[in-house]
Amino acid sequence: MSSKPATKDPAIEALQSLLGERLSTSAAVREHHGKDVSYHAAYPPEAVAFARSTEEVAEIVEICAAHGKPVIAYGTGTSLEGHVAALRGGVCIDLSAMNEILAVNAEDLDCRVQACVTRKQLNEHLRDTGLFFPIDPGADASLGGMAATRASGTNAVRYGTMRENVLGLTVVLADGRIIRTGGRARKSAAGYDLTRLFVGSEGTLGVITEVQLRLYGIPEATSAAVCAFDDLEGAVNAVILTIQSGIPVARIELLDEVQMEACSRYSELDLQAKPTLFFEFHGSTAGVQEQAEQVGEIATEFGGGDFRWATRQEERNKLWQARHDAYYAALALRPGARGWATDACVPISKLAECLLETRADIDASGLIAPIVGHVGDGNFHLVFLIDPDDAEEMARAKEVNDRMIMRTLALGGTCTGEHGIGYGKLGFLQAEHGEAVAVMRAVKQALDPHNLMNPGKIFSV
Numbered sequence: 001m002s003s004k005p006a007t008k009d010p011a012i013e014a015l016q017s018l019l020g021e022r023l024s025t026s027a028a029v030r031e032h033h034g035k036d037v038s039y040h041a042a043y044p045p046e047a048v049a050f051a052r053s054t055e056e057v058a059e060i061v062e063i064c065a066a067h068g069k070p071v072i073a074y075g076t077g078t079s080l081e082g083h084v085a086a087l088r089g090g091v092c093i094d095l096s097a098m099n100e101i102l103a104v105n106a107e108d109l110d111c112r113v114q115a116c117v118t119r120k121q122l123n124e125h126l127r128d129t130g131l132f133f134p135i136d137p138g139a140d141a142s143l144g145g146m147a148a149t150r151a152s153g154t155n156a157v158r159y160g161t162m163r164e165n166v167l168g169l170t171v172v173l174a175d176g177r178i179i180r181t182g183g184r185a186r187k188s189a190a191g192y193d194l195t196r197l198f199v200g201s202e203g204t205l206g207v208i209t210e211v212q213l214r215l216y217g218i219p220e221a222t223s224a225a226v227c228a229f230d231d232l233e234g235a236v237n238a239v240i241l242t243i244q245s246g247i248p249v250a251r252i253e254l255l256d257e258v259q260m261e262a263c264s265r266y267s268e269l270d271l272q273a274k275p276t277l278f279f280e281f282h283g284s285t286a287g288v289q290e291q292a293e294q295v296g297e298i299a300t301e302f303g304g305g306d307f308r309w310a311t312r313q314e315e316r317n318k319l320w321q322a323r324h325d326a327y328y329a330a331l332a333l334r335p336g337a338r339g340w341a342t343d344a345c346v347p348i349s350k351l352a353e354c355l356l357e358t359r360a361d362i363d364a365s366g367l368i369a370p371i372v373g374h375v376g377d378g379n380f381h382l383v384f385l386i387d388p389d390d391a392e393e394m395a396r397a398k399e400v401n402d403r404m405i406m407r408t409l410a411l412g413g414t415c416t417g418e419h420g421i422g423y424g425k426l427g428f429l430q431a432e433h434g435e436a437v438a439v440m441r442a443v444k445q446a447l448d449p450h451n452l453m454n455p456g457k458i459f460s461v
Helices: 010-022 027-033 053-068 121-129 143-147 192-197 230-242 255-267 285-301 312-323 326-331 347-364 391-410 426-433 436-449
Strands: 047-050 071-074 089-092 101-105 110-114 168-171 177-184 206-215 221-228 249-255 276-283 308-310 338-345 371-374 381-387
Touching: 010 047, 010 053, 010 121, 027 047, 027 089, 053 071, 053 089, 053 168, 071 143, 071 426, 101 121, 101 206, 110 121, 121 143, 143 206, 168 192, 168 326, 177 192, 177 338, 221 312, 230 249, 230 276, 230 285, 230 347, 249 255, 255 312, 255 326, 255 371, 276 285, 308 312, 312 326, 326 338, 326 381, 338 391, 347 371, 347 381, 347 391, 381 391, 391 426, 426 436
Parallel strands: 047 089, 071 089
Antiparallel strands: 101 110, 110 206, 168 177, 168 206, 221 276, 221 308, 249 276, 249 371, 338 381, 371 381
């Protein structure tokens, strides 16, 4: 895995002395660690350090700080806005070996894990305890990365996002200090809430190495269903009334007709190419039945067809796997194209207005861009199918994306519900937060005065 750097660099030599073969400067390894799953260009780091413990991460960061080297943390590389790109060179710290589940406190419904434990790994470990961790962004992301990007996903409408489910963190700061934030208590009034400061900081304030998480009991009954609608407006209005009625659905996912056509082909689903809602209900057997009946009545009111139920585990798995594979299904609509995934989030009452105007804008542009979303909390995604080498096509996609974001902000929404800013959405933060960005910069400069922690992300310094 290792190779000698082309020139003698004192930082690289010091890291080589510390890590031996667990420091790599090979082109292939650096290239892999300079790119996420988005269409954004790769920016390889100068070296990749494979860490095994919090203490080792601290030693790596201390060496980098002493030599003015930027530091970029890397988990599974599933981010979507260029988060792991080494825009200014430096050292990538690969945390993949830090994948131990350190403690499960079943009685208190919490656990502590190292940063590169994935959500699937954790839930497999918890299976016999009657507990589970519900945050499901689709990709089998690392829990440290999910905390760093404030991830959410399909279950957020009932269980919230990473912000609500992280109880505490272990973080290595820019000077190599190790701090622990939060704790196992369910509430605290002791000092600043540093946990929430680091959740969503995208590696710009420190490297998250451990996460304390909230767990939940596996529901007594779970049922999933799909319901097709004649038009997008009816589907969205059914979602709005469901949420406003206080029905505690676990998931409500919207796939427009373009995305449904893609998923039906790719995942071999016997479903129509119509705007479709995917539902999941959690609770007691009677509670699940009551929720389903209430939602069924609402769906009928807005032109929804019959519910198609999936009650057996394997049926539900197939249904939700098809939803999680939506990105790859979309790519299959235009073989050879790249996917530009983007997202936005609006107050639930503004969802219909925002989605319908966005769909009309896409259609007028001549672009292929399916819409899919966690619409139970007002969050939706586009996947532009593009040729990055076609400047005119890229310009059209950028115009549609820019208009969508500005439309979202005008409706009281946010430029990203869950993808984060990275460097892909750098230009929108000022439009959304105004003078508050200056406060964010002040926090960054206080904790990272030399701008070494994932520089070039969220905002410029």
